[in-house]
Amino acid sequence: MKSFLLGVLNPIAFTLGPIEIHWYGIxxxxxxxxxxxxxxxxxxxxGIAEDNIYDMxxxxxxxxxxxxxxxxxVFQWNYYSNHLSEIYxxxxxxxxxxxxxIGALITVIVFCRKRKIPSxxxxxxxxxxxxxxxxxxxxxxxxxQEAYGAVTSLAFLQKLRIPSFxxxxxxxxxxxxxxxxxxxxxxxLTGFVVLLCLRQRVHLFKRGEVFFSYVIWYSFGRFFIEQMxxxxxxxxxxxxxxxxxVLLFIGVIALWILRRYWKPLEPWYTEGITKFDK
Numbered sequence: 001m002k003s004f005l006l007g008v009l010n011p012i013a014f015t016l017g018p019i020e021i022h023w024y025g026i027x028x029x030x031x032x033x034x035x036x037x038x039x040x041x042x043x044x045x046x047g048i049a050e051d052n053i054y055d056m057x058x059x060x061x062x063x064x065x066x067x068x069x070x071x072x073x074v075f076q077w078n079y080y081s082n083h084l085s086e087i088y089x090x091x092x093x094x095x096x097x098x099x100x101x102i103g104a105l106i107t108v109i110v111f112c113r114k115r116k117i118p119s120x121x122x123x124x125x126x127x128x129x130x131x132x133x134x135x136x137x138x139x140x141x142x143x144x145q146e147a148y149g150a151v152t153s154l155a156f157l158q159k160l161r162i163p164s165f166x167x168x169x170x171x172x173x174x175x176x177x178x179x180x181x182x183x184x185x186x187x188x189l190t191g192f193v194v195l196l197c198l199r200q201r202v203h204l205f206k207r208g209e210v211f212f213s214y215v216i217w218y219s220f221g222r223f224f225i226e227q228m229x230x231x232x233x234x235x236x237x238x239x240x241x242x243x244x245x246v247l248l249f250i251g252v253i254a255l256w257i258l259r260r261y262w263k264p265l266e267p268w269y270t271e272g273i274t275k276f277d278k
Contacts, residue, residue: 011145038129063104123208127214134184146231184221202268203270219248
């Protein structure tokens with residue numbers, strides 16, 4: 001049997017004096033920068049000024065982090081109610097991607113109303129890059145050895161034909177784990193490619209439907225991947241993220257159908273900002 005000479009990867013990239021720079025932060029920051037760059041390019045095609053996307057990001061990032069923490073604390077309130085001083089200690093871990101997405105969504109809607117930009121058009125522009133950033137961001141979890149699944153065997157991981165450095169990093173607390181971070185990363189990046197290939201097609205998506213497609217794609221995959229994880233927030237028989245995935249999946253499909261019926265004259269995504277919006 002092939003032996004593995006690689007050890008566990010160091011989550012710290014480098015230090016600047018007393019400050020430790022983690023790979024997690026570098027990976028997340030890189031994903032955000034790439035997402036913004038691609039969103040700006042697409043936004044110009046749809047009539048959204050570059051500055052509007054930059055300004056929106058300045059508001060969305062802090063609010064999404066706060067929302068991600070609030071989401072986590074709410075569903076772990078049995079612990080935090082007895083440890084109130086730890087609620088703000090976000091650097092110790094404990095944020096939830098769904099919480100971040102909810103915070104970002106609210107911020108985008110409020111921002112667009114203030115700037116008189118069609119909210120659904122902005123969401124359509126950024127949705128593919130958001131799921132791309134999520135897929136890249138999961139590699140930050142990989143570096144931290146988190147967001148993993150149940151105990152498995154070395155033989156199983158080898159059968160997946162994944163690189164040896166991933167297999168070695170999945171050796172956590174003396175046991176090999178399911179690389180659920182990888183499953184979600186591949187699912188997200190596949191969704192990114194699918195959305196990019198489809199959204200430029202004329203008369204395929206009405207305004208808002210690229211965003212709907214993102215929600216449907218992500219929630220469907222997240223439901224099944226979340227079931228494999230061992231570090232999830234629980235609510236009854238299912239994990240919190242599974243309940244939310246089901247609600248989003250069904251709710252958005254229903255909204256898509258009803259919206260096509262109620263608003264048949266809604267502009268097509270490829271039209272960008274129309275005279276009606278102005």
